[in-house]
Amino acid sequence: MAPIFDRRQLMALAAIAAGDLCRVASAQSTSSRAGTWPDERQIGSFLAHADFDLGKVERTLQQTGALRWDLERTLHVGPPREAINLFLFEREETFRAYVRLYFPDVPQRRALYIKNSRGPGMVFAHLHKEFAVDVRHECTHALLHAALPMVPLWLDEGIAEYFEAPADKRVYDNEHFGKLRWRAKVGSAKNIESLETVAELSKMGAAEYRYAWAWVHFMLHGDDAARSELIAFLADIAAQTPPGKLSRRLRRRLPNLDNRFLSHLATWRRSDS
Ligand SMILES: [Zn+2]
Numbered sequence: 317m318a319p320i321f322d323r324r325q326l327m328a329l330a331a332i333a334a335g336d337l338c339r340v341a342s343a344q345s346t347s348s349r350a351g352t353w354p355d356e357r358q359i360g361s362f363l364a365h366a367d368f369d370l371g372k373v374e375r376t377l378q379q380t381g382a383l384r385w386d387l388e389r390t391l392h393v394g395p396p397r398e399a400i401n402l403f404l405f406e407r408e409e410t411f412r413a414y415v416r417l418y419f420p421d422v423p424q425r426r427a428l429y430i431k432n433s434r435g436p437g438m439v440f441a442h443l444h445k446e447f448a449v450d451v452r453h454e455c456t457h458a459l460l461h462a463a464l465p466m467v468p469l470w471l472d473e474g475i476a477e478y479f480e481a482p483a484d485k486r487v488y489d490n491e492h493f494g495k496l497r498w499r500a501k502v503g504s505a506k507n508i509e510s511l512e513t514v515a516e517l518s519k520m521g522a523a524e525y526r527y528a529w530a531w532v533h534f535m536l537h538g539d540d541a542a543r544s545e546l547i548a549f550l551a552d553i554a555a556q557t558p559p560g561k562l563s564r565r566l567r568r569r570l571p572n573l574d575n576r577f578l579s580h581l582a583t584w585r586r587s588d589s
Pocket residue numbers: 453457472473476
């Protein structure tokens with residue numbers, strides 16, 4: 317099917333978006349301007365621009381606005397230092413055409429977080445059944461990078477996987493457990509050092525995403541010392557203090573780290589189930 321916008325319309329749309337980016341960069345307190353995208357709204361640190369009525373995704377917008385507080389409460393990550401633009405499309409074709417036109421070197425993905433050194437972060441997504449998951453995942457990346465000067469790749473993905481679930485599904489009931497639990501019961505898991513060696517996003521396969529999530533879940537729920545080490549690690553990054561390797565820091569605190577991780581995956585469940 318033909319996209320909603322032809323190339324000329326798309327360029328006009330992008331020019332408006334680019335204008336918004338400059339505006340946001342120069343004045344964070346800016347509010348939506350009528351007559352730009354069909355619908356626009358400020359939600360906390362996010363400035364959402366959509367080619368459809370944002371009322372359709374009200375719940376996702378509220379959850380996305382709450383993410384900032386979730387990150388602060390859980391990881392003690394500070395507030396974002398800049399606004400984040402959210403570009404939302406009704407149709408996949410429009411989303412793909414838009415990204416291809418303005419970010420031709422970016423690999424095509426279902427949703428994207430893009431940030432260059434000159435401007436605020438941008439999240440792109442389109443409506444489909446996993447829309448809310450995609451938006452929470454990419455917006456978690458955006459919030460982390462708006463608050464911290466860097467985040468190790470695997471940890472960035474692990475934290476985004478953790479917060480992509482709705483708040484009531486983060487601690488229990490995550491679908492990742494299904495694939496991890498039986499392996500853990502026979503003593504099989506990826507150690508944290510193997511994740512730290514992954515240097516490119518293209519090398520993050522499904523297993524790497526699963527174990528990145530699992531290590532984050534373990535640190536947050538499996539052991540108080542691991543949780544405080546993760547928080548201290550992120551605080552060092554925020555303070556621009558060289559943080560060292562998280563694996564080394566965790567092993568110093570928890571000599572039997574791998575066994576504790578395996579045991580967490582094998583046994584974690586609601587106490588009433
Ligand atoms: Zn991601």
